[in-house]
Amino acid sequence: MYLSWKEICHSKGRFFFMMLIIALLSYLVFFISGLANGLSSDNASAIEKYSHQTFILQKDADQRINRSALTSDTVNRLRDKLGTDRTHPLNLLTTTGNKVNKEQKIDLTFFNGQPSQSSSVTLIDGKQPNKASTVDIIIDQSIQKSGVHLGDRIKDQLSGLTFRIVGLTKHTTYSHMPVAYLNQAEWHLLSKKAALNSARPLESAAVLTSLSVQEAKELTHGLPLSQDVQVLSAADVIKSLPGYSAEQSSLTMMISFLFLISVFILGVFFYIITVQKRSQFGLLKAIGTGTAYLARSLLFQTLIVLVISLGISLLLTWITALVLPSGMPFALSLATIGTRLAAFFVISMISILLSIYQIIKIDTLSALEGR
Amino acid sequence: MDNAILSFKDVAKSYPDGENTLDILQAIDFQLNKGEFIGLVGPSGAGKSTLLSLAGALLNPTQGEIYLDGISMASLSPKEQTALRLSKIGFIFQSAHLVPYLNVKEQLLFVAKLHGTAKGDANHHADELLDKLGLTHRSKHYPDKLSGGEQQRIAIARAMMNDPSLILADEPTASLDFSRATSVVEWLSHEVNEQGKGALMVTHDERMLRFCDRVIQLEDGKIRSIS
Ligand SMILES: Nc1ncnc2c1ncn2[C@@H]1O[C@H](COP(=O)(O)OP(=O)(O)O)[C@@H](O)[C@H]1O
Ligand SMILES: [Mg+2]
Numbered sequence: 001m002y003l004s005w006k007e008i009c010h011s012k013g014r015f016f017f018m019m020l021i022i023a024l025l026s027y028l029v030f031f032i033s034g035l036a037n038g039l040s041s042d043n044a045s046a047i048e049k050y051s052h053q054t055f056i057l058q059k060d061a062d063q064r065i066n067r068s069a070l071t072s073d074t075v076n077r078l079r080d081k082l083g084t085d086r087t088h089p090l091n092l093l094t095t096t097g098n099k100v101n102k103e104q105k106i107d108l109t110f111f112n113g114q115p116s117q118s119s120s121v122t123l124i125d126g127k128q129p130n131k132a133s134t135v136d137i138i139i140d141q142s143i144q145k146s147g148v149h150l151g152d153r154i155k156d157q158l159s160g161l162t163f164r165i166v167g168l169t170k171h172t173t174y175s176h177m178p179v180a181y182l183n184q185a186e187w188h189l190l191s192k193k194a195a196l197n198s199a200r201p202l203e204s205a206a207v208l209t210s211l212s213v214q215e216a217k218e219l220t221h222g223l224p225l226s227q228d229v230q231v232l233s234a235a236d237v238i239k240s241l242p243g244y245s246a247e248q249s250s251l252t253m254m255i256s257f258l259f260l261i262s263v264f265i266l267g268v269f270f271y272i273i274t275v276q277k278r279s280q281f282g283l284l285k286a287i288g289t290g291t292a293y294l295a296r297s298l299l300f301q302t303l304i305v306l307v308i309s310l311g312i313s314l315l316l317t318w319i320t321a322l323v324l325p326s327g328m329p330f331a332l333s334l335a336t337i338g339t340r341l342a343a344f345f346v347i348s349m350i351s352i353l354l355s356i357y358q359i360i361k362i363d364t365l366s367a368l369e370g371r
Numbered sequence: 372m373d374n375a376i377l378s379f380k381d382v383a384k385s386y387p388d389g390e391n392t393l394d395i396l397q398a399i400d401f402q403l404n405k406g407e408f409i410g411l412v413g414p415s416g417a418g419k420s421t422l423l424s425l426a427g428a429l430l431n432p433t434q435g436e437i438y439l440d441g442i443s444m445a446s447l448s449p450k451e452q453t454a455l456r457l458s459k460i461g462f463i464f465q466s467a468h469l470v471p472y473l474n475v476k477e478q479l480l481f482v483a484k485l486h487g488t489a490k491g492d493a494n495h496h497a498d499e500l501l502d503k504l505g506l507t508h509r510s511k512h513y514p515d516k517l518s519g520g521e522q523q524r525i526a527i528a529r530a531m532m533n534d535p536s537l538i539l540a541d542e543p544t545a546s547l548d549f550s551r552a553t554s555v556v557e558w559l560s561h562e563v564n565e566q567g568k569g570a571l572m573v574t575h576d577e578r579m580l581r582f583c584d585r586v587i588q589l590e591d592g593k594i595r596s597i598s
Contacts, residue, residue, distance in 0.1 A: 003481070288482070
C-alpha cells in the first residue's frame with residue numbers, strides 16, 4: 001500500500017485526470033440511466049402496474065394498446081372462456097381536459113380496470129374516492145405541473161364531464177400523461193357521453209388475465225370471435241407503447257457505448273500503465289519485492305482510483321437530481337445504481353487481473369535490461 | 372569452506388539458439404570468502420553480467436551449483452529466491468533504476484520496510500548511509516532532480532540498506548567521475564572487509580582494481596585467471 005500511495009501522491013496530476021475521466025464517464029452512465037428509467041416510467045408506469053398479468057388485445061392493433069378496441073361481445077366471450085373471476089377488462093381513454101375556469105389544455109388518460117385496481121396504486125396525498133361517487137377521482141401527481149392540485153376540478157372535453165380530484169398517486173403515467181382512475185360508475189357515464197359525442201361506442205382496450213401467456217393462448221385458440229385477438233405479456237405491451245422502444249433503445253445504446261469506453265479506459269489504461277512500468281516492476285522484483293506485494297499494491301491503487309471517482313460521480317448525480325426541473329423525467333433506483341457500480345467494479349477487476357498477470361510474467365532480468 | 376559466502380561449483384549457462392545451444396558461461400568455479408572484495412573484468416560480451424545474475428538468483432544455471440551462505444540457490448522456489456535477494460543480496464546495476472515516485476530517503480526506507488526492519492533502526496541506518504555517500508542534503512529529492520552520479524550513489528546506498536552478506540555490482544562507477552568513483556569503491560571495500568561481507572564487482576576501470584582483494588578475468592565465458 002506504501003508504494004501505491006506514494007505513487008498517487010507523486011503523480012497527482014496523472015491520477016487526477018484518470019479519476020476525472022472515470023468520474024465523468026460513470027456520471028454520464030448514471031445520468032443517462034436515470035433518464036432512461038425516468039422516460040420509461042413516464043411512458044409506462046401505469047401499464048407496469050399490471051406487469052404480472054397477461055394482455056389480450058385486438059390483433060389488428062399491432063400490439064399497441066392505444067389502438068386496440070375490443071367490442072363488448074369479444075370481451076364477454078373472452079371472459080366466459082377464461083373465467084370471469086380471473087379476468088377483467090381494461091378500459092382507457094386518452095383525452096384532453098382543462099381545469100375548471102382555466103383555458104390551459106391538459107392531456108390525460110382515463111383508466112378503468114378492475115374495481116379493486118385503483119386501490120392498488122399508492123396515494124401520496126388525499127384519499128381514495130368513494131366507490132359510488134360519480135365525480136371523485138384520483139390522478140397522477142404529475143398533473144400538478146399543469147397547475148392542477150388536490151381538490152381542483154377538471155373538465156373532460158370529450159364527454160363534457162367534470163371530475164374532482166380527491167387523491168394524488170405516484171408512478172401512474174401513460175405515454176407521458178397523467179392517468180386518472182375512474183370507478184365503474186364514472187366510466188359508465190363517461191363512455192355513454194363520449195360515445196354520444198363521437199358517434200361510436202367506447203370499447204375496451206384489453207382483457208387482462210392472471211393466466212400465463214401460454215395458458216391464455218391455448219384457451220383462446222379457435223374461440224369463435226368476431227375480432228381476431230392477440231395474447232401478449234405486459235412487457236411486450238410496454239415495448240410497443242408509442243415511442244417507448246425508440247426512447248429506450250437509443251438510451252440503452254448510449255449506455256452500452258459508455259461502458260465500452262469505460263472498458264477501454266479502465267482496462268487498457270491500467271494495462272498499458274503496467275506494461276510501461278515493466279522495468280520498474282523488474283527492478284522491484286530484483287531487489288526482493290514479492291509478486292504478491294506488487295499485486296496487492298496494484299489492487300489497492302485501482303480501488304482508490306475507483307472509489308474516489310465513483311464517489312465523485314455519485315455526488316454529481318445526486319446534485320443533478322436535485323437541480324433538475326421537476327418536469328424532467330429522471331429516476332434512479334438503488335438497484336440501478338448498484339448494478340452500474342458493480343459493472344464498473346467488474347470491468348476494473350478484469351483489468352487488474354490482466355495487469356497482475358503482466359507482473360507475474362515479467363522476467364526481471366530482461367525487464368531491467370529493457371529487452 | 373566455512374568462510375565462503377558465495378561459491379560457484381562448475382557452473383555453466385547456455386541458451387537454446389535454434390538447433391544449437393549458445394554457451395555463455397562454462398566451467399565457472401570459484402569461491403568468495405567473508406570480507407573479500409573480488410573484481411570481475413573482461414571484454415564486453417564475456418559473460419560478466421550473466422555471472423552476476425547467476426550469483427543473485429536472477430538466473431538459474433544450466434549446469435553446476437551455486438551456494439550462498441551454504442544454501443544451494445537452484446533448490447529454492449522463485450518466491451524463496453526473491454526473499455533471499457531481499458535479505459542477503461545487495462544489487463547495484465549498471466544504471467541506477469530508482470523508483471521514480473520515492474524520494475531519496477524513501478528509496479532506502481522502502482527496502483527496509485519490505486524486510487520488516489523496525490522504523491527507528493531503518494531511519495537511523497538510512498541517515499548513516501546517506502551521510503557516508505554525501506547525499507544528506509538530497510534526502511528529500513526525487514530521482515528526476517538528481518544527477519546520474521547521485522542516482523548511482525543512492526542505488527549503492529539502497530543495496531547496502533538491508534545489510535546484505537553479498538554485494539553484486541555491475542559497473543557501479545561508470546557514471547561517476549574518478550574522484551567520486553574512488554571514494555565510493557574505497558568505502559565499499561572498507562565496508563566489505565570490516566563487516567565480513569562479500570562483494571563481486573564488474574568494472575572496466577583498471578584504477579578501481581587496487582581496492583579488490585582478488586581479480587577474476589573472464590573471457591569467452593571462461594575464467595582465464597584469478598589473481
Ligand atoms: N537471454 C539471452 N539469450 C541469448 N543470449 C544472451 C542472453 N543474455 C545474454 N546473452 C549473451 O551472452 C553474452 C554475454 O552477455 P553479458 O553477460 O551481458 O556480457 P558482459 O556483461 O560481459 O558484457 C552476450 O554475447 C549476450 O549476447
Ligand atoms: Mg554487462
